[in-house]
Amino acid sequence: MSSKVEAQLSVPHPRETTDLFGHREAEAALLNAYRSGRIPHAWLIGGAQGIGKATLAYRMARFVLAHPDPHSPAVLHAKNLSVDPSDPTARRIAAEAHGGLLVLQRTANDKGVMRTVITVDETRETISFFGSTAAAEGWRVCIVDTVDELNPNAANALLKTLEEPPRQSLFLLISHAPGRVLPTILSRCRRLPLRPLANADVIKAASRASGLAGNDPALVEAATAAEGSVSRALTLLGGDAVKLHTRTAAMLAALPRLDPRELHALGDALGGSDKVALATFVDSIERWVGTCMRTENPNAELPRLARLAEVWEKISRAARDTAEYNLERKPLVFSVFGMLAEATR
Template structure:
């Protein structure tokens, strides 16, 4: 069986620290204060659903709450009226949580399959049964027990129903924190049994501070990252780790020539995506090409956008000058999203898929130009 620290963590962004190792939280003061107000007022709910776009600090908030509660903050009045969830990094609870050795904490996430040597695609019912077993144990010295489910969107049907049973009859002095990117995907009965904490996308200043706190130096790419990630520090970290800003600028450079794309440049991009060794490049190219289509649709619809650079600004204005163009780009975006997902699932040739995608983009650009 693989060692726990040798396998990938599904709740960690490549190139960034795990949320349990991220002590500072930026841009989510309102959500933090809402939890502290409930705790200080004796209204500690047993289950909280932490929602908002992916990568904005929801998991970091969940781990901050867990540290706070397990260090004694779950007991009304023990800390007086604390203004933050901050716990000293050298606190015994903080050290044990960092090492995944805190007996009062259980983490439910997608597990590792030793047979396939891959992470499972869902949180299974066995993962939630393990959570139930954890709650059935006696808490040490009558203390709190905290569970983090990250991400609740990844529960399969059986796991969701098993979690619902726990939420319906929660043990005393337990706290369940559900990190949730898309609440609509959860059972309504789960949502109704949780109190919501809504996190917001980060402003550009908080995004920069969060990247610095994570040990990431965006340098001159920070404005472009801020434009592309729309307040998600997790997405900014992904873009930095994958060279995403340079790749996106390359895609924009090609789209700026539409209609009449440079087929040699498109073919070169497709070849860079070919082969198992370039699977990540293929995934990133697909993701950023679809992002460009989405931004075209939004620009034509009049949605204010921060542009990556002047070239992107001119491309958006020229190719999507109207509501009609916006609708056409939105339709193409949906069509290509489904088509590329299918192609990925059945292992169609990446180079051909990239070429076909850009040819369809060129066709739509010619329609807009006419």
């Protein structure tokens, strides 16, 4: 494994990330709402994958739990939501040991396999969490990462808590596709859309996360191809990932037409066990599907969008199985493009 790939795999989790690149307007909106003393109890932080939504959510949670009084001098004079990493609140959140923060996210099942959804049993934890006696800090914060992964029963369970929020409760819901969030949940949230990062911010963030110099040619190339996503830039840093992404994107643009020779070549390019190559391929597919879901006319194209959403679920499961069991990559390539071709005809 190259040093670049090793750097990517050591990227800190958003709960440990204290730097925020870009999104200053969104950060200011959260800060101003908090110190007004009338902050909405639920926020839907939406935008493309890998642009810093979770980082912003944890940054807000950290600030609120570190400064429980919105009228305190520390809040009134704050220029942003930063909290010193040595602050006890920051350390406890980084260690997943803060009693005032609940995080809903996908977990592993009894066999150690990551679930595809957030379950209703996990979501019901919000009832006991918000129903318990307030922590010493006074606030209870729940981060849902992501609301897109709630199964229907879990979404309904969350909705019950959103409908009757306890005092000093704050929900930070993260979504890669906010347009597909249940209307009943949307109606109870303040929407906070985040735009893809500027290329300069992607370079800064990827440089900080990977340890590479900001003018490193590979990093600059990956950031340019990442379209505002730091996680995508870090994925593209590995090996020939940028070329692989370009090849995949060209084949997606030609759909529903398929070229068997190109499919064979792409399958060979994925290799036998290169995790970065597989991640790049899946990310390219997800980005393309996400773009289709956001740009198609929802009224005129509902059947087509429904087919694409269904196909993406199948692709996602197949990709996870391929990675987990180290299956051959070429059958996955043929299966993925076969499904996409059928869905786009």
